Amino acid sequence: MRAVDIIVNKRDKKELSREEIRFFVRGIATGRIPDYQMAAWAMAVLLNGMTPQETTDLTLAIAQSGKVLDMHDVVDIAVDKHSTGGVGDKTSIAVLPIVAACGVPVGKMSGRGLGFSGGTLDKLESIPGYRSDLTTEEFEKQLKEIGIVLCGQSKDLAPADGKLYALRDVTGTVQSIPLIASSVMSKKIAAGAHAVVLDVKVGLGAFMETLEDARELADLMVTIGKLAGRKVVALLSDMNQPLGNAVGNALEVREAIDTLHGGGPGDFREHCLHVSAHMLVLGEKAKDLAEGHTLAEAAIEDGTAFEKFRTLIKAQGGDVTYVDNPEKLPTAKYIEKVKSPKEGYIDQVQARTVGLAAVELGAGRAKKGDSIDHAVGFVIFQQVGNKTKKGDPLFEIHANDKKLIDPAREAILSAHSWNENPVPAYPLFYN
Secondary structure, eight states, rough: OOOHHHHHHTTTTTTOOOHHHHHHHHHHTTTOOOHHHHHHHHHHHHHOOOHHHHHHHHHHHTTTTOOOOOOGTTTTTTTEEEEEESOOOOOOHHHHHHHHHHHOOOEEEEEBBBBBBBBBHHHHTSSSOOOOOOOOOHHHHHHHSSSEEEOOOOOTTHHHHHHHHHHHHHTOOOOOHHHHHHHHHHHHHHHTTEEEEEEEESSSTTOOOSSHHHHHHHHHHOOOOOOHOOEEEEEEEEEESSSEESHHHHHHHHHHHHHTTTTOOHHHHHHHHHHHHHHHHHHHHHHHHHHHHHHHHHHHHHHHHHHHHHHHHHHTTTTTTHHOOOOGSOHHHHHHHHEEESSSSEEEEHHHHHHHHHHHTTTOSSSOHHHOTTEEEEEEOTTOOOOOOTTEEEEEEEEEEEHHHHHHHHHHHHEEEEEOOOOOOOOOOOO
């Protein structure tokens, strides 16, 4: 069997056999298949798709390319969440401590930024000393001892995914539904989660721009999870505009900390409470979503969610003084507040434009191996449906290179549009 033949078969829209998929995945994991062949295959998958059976076979092959953990030996039930990525999506940073504070163990292996979408690990590494590279043994030990882990993908878990994940970011293949589904679910299966809440983003700032595509992805991941014996729930959430106000690594960490203290933007707070409620139901801590929502709110109000976040950061080597005093987090050299140029109702804050502009500032990666500037990004003050007067605060630019301020301002202004008539707000979640 040769890698090139498998690439050609997928190029020619043929269904790959389980043996072909396993051969290719083993080649990725062992390094026998080079980047250029992985890239060619990923592009063929993006263009021609995969059948549900192919995608399931791919998911299991990736999961089995390394260790597959059994968390029954560690905790009674381990719940995980995954977002398909968006702009300003710092949900895991707030949700995991909330759920863990309610007594449901949460072990999450997260990812880095993909394209215009920020990565949870990049955000948390704004905190000096925070270790994302835990071993499998450290992952299990920390989950058992403190009930919360948020780290990078262990090298011995789904190693084929780690290589393919990094390559997708720089080859224009992030949006492939089979590659997204197999990447997400292979990690969940390998990491031993018993139950998973999937937060599937929909809209202009998501990889799935239409409800139809988002539902297809959600249904596929739920099917894969069930076949693997996991309890899986998929939510469809809006990503036409940034979630919350902050876009950028340290800026988003500050906003998540503010939310854990009972503040934060209303849309982000409610989003976190809803996701937490679903996780608490799956974790058998709440009988229904209403009770889950109440428990999550209580964890914020009594301070236990924030304390659990401090425990997490300390356990993984982070300097908790940056959590206790978020003003110590990286700060940009230049901060410019931009005012609304007109009066009217905001009818668009184009999330993808904002995300791409953040990458240009250095908050994300334009190519594999790029470094991240944790300080830069934007604070978006208005949301769709808000009425603004000329001169009202519209957004804030946080930059470390003066030459980048003018193009950033133009980009974010272009992301906004106004209507003279009232505009309905976007829903947080879709049915």
